Amino acid sequence: MENPTSLNKPKTRLYFIDMARTIAILLMLEGHFVHDSLAPIYASDSYPAYVTWKFIRGFTSPTFLTVTGLIFTYLLLGNEQLSFWQNMRVRKGFKRVVELLFWGYLLQYYAFHVLQCIAVGILTIILLYGLFRLVKILPLWVYYFMAGTALFFSQLFFGSLGSQYWPAGAPTFVQNMFHGPHSEFPITPRMGYTMYGAMLGVLLYHYKNHVKSLPVIIGTLTIGVLLFFGIKPFLIWLQSLPGLHEIAFYKMDWLLDKFGMVLVILALLLGLETYVLKIQKDNLFLKIGQNTLSIFIIHMMILYGSVIRIGINDFLHGKLSPYEAIPYTLGFWLIFIVFVYYIDAIRAKLRFILWPMKKYSSLLFGIKV
Numbered sequence: 001m002e003n004p005t006s007l008n009k010p011k012t013r014l015y016f017i018d019m020a021r022t023i024a025i026l027l028m029l030e031g032h033f034v035h036d037s038l039a040p041i042y043a044s045d046s047y048p049a050y051v052t053w054k055f056i057r058g059f060t061s062p063t064f065l066t067v068t069g070l071i072f073t074y075l076l077l078g079n080e081q082l083s084f085w086q087n088m089r090v091r092k093g094f095k096r097v098v099e100l101l102f103w104g105y106l107l108q109y110y111a112f113h114v115l116q117c118i119a120v121g122i123l124t125i126i127l128l129y130g131l132f133r134l135v136k137i138l139p140l141w142v143y144y145f146m147a148g149t150a151l152f153f154s155q156l157f158f159g160s161l162g163s164q165y166w167p168a169g170a171p172t173f174v175q176n177m178f179h180g181p182h183s184e185f186p187i188t189p190r191m192g193y194t195m196y197g198a199m200l201g202v203l204l205y206h207y208k209n210h211v212k213s214l215p216v217i218i219g220t221l222t223i224g225v226l227l228f229f230g231i232k233p234f235l236i237w238l239q240s241l242p243g244l245h246e247i248a249f250y251k252m253d254w255l256l257d258k259f260g261m262v263l264v265i266l267a268l269l270l271g272l273e274t275y276v277l278k279i280q281k282d283n284l285f286l287k288i289g290q291n292t293l294s295i296f297i298i299h300m301m302i303l304y305g306s307v308i309r310i311g312i313n314d315f316l317h318g319k320l321s322p323y324e325a326i327p328y329t330l331g332f333w334l335i336f337i338v339f340v341y342y343i344d345a346i347r348a349k350l351r352f353i354l355w356p357m358k359k360y361s362s363l364l365f366g367i368k369v
Contacts, residue, residue, distance in 0.1 A: 014074070014204065014208075014211065014270075014273075015273050015279045015286060016266065016269040016270040016272070016273045017067060017070065017071050017074075017289075018286040018289040018290055019269045019272075019273065019285070019286065019289065020063060020067050020265060020266060020269055020289070021064075021067055021071075021288075021289030021290070021292055022285055022286065022288040022289030023063070023265070023269075023289075024060055024063040024064045024067065024289075024292075025064075025288060025289065025292045025295055025296070026288070026333060027056065027057065027060040027063075028060050028061075028064070028296075028299075029295070029299055029329075029332060029333060029336060030329045030332070030333065031057040031060055032299070032303060033303065033312075033325075033328070033329050033332045034053065034325050034329060035057075036303070036313050036316070036317055036318075037312075037313075037316040037317065037318070037319065037320045037325055037328065038318070038320055038322070038325050039318055039319060039320060039321060040318055042321065042322055049322065058258060059258050059261040059262060059265070061114060061185065061190070061193075062193045062258040062259060062261070062262050063262050063265060064114065064118075064292075065114075065117065065118065065121065065185075065190060065191070065193035065194045065197065066193045066194070066196060066197035066200070066259065066262045067197060067262075067266075068118050068121065068122070068194055068197060069121060069125060069144075069193070069194035069195060069196065069197025069198035069199075069200075069201060070197040070198065070200045070201040070204065071197075071201065072089075072093065072122055072125060072198070072201065073125055073129075073144070073197070073198040073201030073202055073205070074201040074202075074204055074205050075089055076089040076090070076093065076125070076126075076129060076201075077201070077202065077205040077206075078205070084129075084130050084133050085366075088367065090126055090129075090130075091365045091366055091367050092365070092367060093122050093123075093125070093126045094123075094126065094365055095361065095362065095364075095365045095367065096119070096122055097119045097120075097122050097123045097126075098119075099361075100115045100116065100118055100119035100122070100293075101115070101116060101119045103115055103293070103297055104116040104119065106306075106307065107297065107300045107301075107306040107307065108182075108184075108300075108306065110172075110182050111176060111182035111183075111184050112173070112176035112177050112180070112182065112183055112184060112185065112186060112187075113184040113185055114184070114185045114296075115293075115296070116177075116185070117185040117186070117187060117190050117191055117194070118194065120177070120187055120191060121191045121194030121195070122194075124147065124191065124194070124195070125144070125194070125195075125198045128140075128143045128144060128147060128198075131143065139202075140202050141199045141202040141203055144195045144196070144198040144199040144202065145195075145196070145199045147192075147195040148192040148193070148194075148195030148196040148198075148199065149192070150192075151187070151188055151189045151190075151191050151192035151195060152189050152192040152252050152255045152256065153189075153252065154188040154189050155188070155189040155251055155252050155255060156247065156248060156249070156251055156252065158178065158179045158186070158188050158189065159248075159251045160248075160251075161179050164179075165179055165180050165181065166178055166179040166180075189252075189255055192255065193255075193258075193259065193262070196259060200266075211270070212270065212273070212274040216270075217267050217270050217271045217274065218267075220263050220266060220267040220270070221263070221264060221267035221268070221271075223260070223263055224260045224261065224262070224263030224264035224265075224266075224267060225260065225264060226260070227256055227257060227259060227260025227263065228257045228260035228261050228264065229257075229260075231253050231256040231257050231260065232250060232253040232257065235249035235250045235252060235253055235256075236249070236250055284337070284340065284341060287340050287341075287343075288336070288337065288340050291340050291343060294339075294343065295336050295339070295340070298336070298339065299336065302335070303332075312332075316328070
């Protein structure tokens with residue numbers, strides 16, 4: 001979500017990442033609002049508009065999770081000349097893990113949702129980076145690729161469990177991390193996107209001088225398209241090979257085709273940044289993508305009544321027609337666009353609260369502020 005740190009940023013600023021985060025958070029806002037407010041009679045695959053909406057909503061969270069891993073790792077490597085603990089990205093990463101877990105369980109104490117999934121993802125990125133610093137047998141991107149692939153493969157097991165929760169007999173909050181009654185974004189397999197994002201972050205950092213080249217843009221777009229359209233036939237073919245008939249590889253197709261769509265989105269945005277748009281640093285659209293954690297927290301309160309116990313969903317749940325949902329959704333967007341526009345002023349007004357919290361929480365992790 002927000003950049004875990006702002007120190008020693010790599011010189012090459014990749015605005016397409018912030019663009020992707022902005023698009024993802026806006027899609028998340030409208031996705032949650034429409035899903036909860038649309039009358040059930042209209043939530044049918046017999047309506048082409050609804051099918052299109054579901055398709056777009058399907059790659060919102062994969063984009064979030066992938067971009068989170070990408071940007072965190074890209075920034076982490078900006079200080080790779082330092083020792084592990086001297087790297088402020090590492091310390092701020094551990095701090096961010098605690099913050100995300102705190103907010104995640106405060107907003108939905110009973111579930112394992114996207115904030116918790118991102119927190120464990122960042123923690124895993126840091127630990128694998130530390131392992132790489134000790135054992136440099138393979139390139140760092142391979143560590144993340146193997147982790148992401150293993151998590152996606154875990155779907156073959158967890159996807160077959162149905163209502164049988166795992167680990168059996170474990171507390172519910174532990175089961176929710178993997179396969180439980182409230183596993184909204186379980187580590188297995190959702191965190192695979194964060195690991196694949198970390199892999200992309202490593203590659204982008206080490207080849208940052210070539211990122212905005214036409215071969216990279218076209219290559220990324222091509223890989224994304226091939227994954228989106230070709231992964232299911234490939235997995236079916238893989239299962240047809242001798243000795244692999246019992247492995248239901250096709251159960252992973254939805255994970256990989258969504259990752260393919262993420263690559264398509266990133267390639268298109270990179271192309272826009274490089275060849276079409278003249279992006280300024282102080283840009284409201286980008287600023288939305290740089291404040292996704294704050295937006296997520298506020299939207300959970302306003303829409304679902306998290307913490308404050310009353311929200312929009314209490315009044316509009318399942319009551320709107322599509323023609324009513326559109327202006328309501330635009331109004332919901334407007335709330336957060338205005339919020340981000342004034343966010344610096346809001347933080348300045350609340351500095352007497354925010355600054356001590358930031359100061360003392362940072363000291364716990366050895367971070368100077």
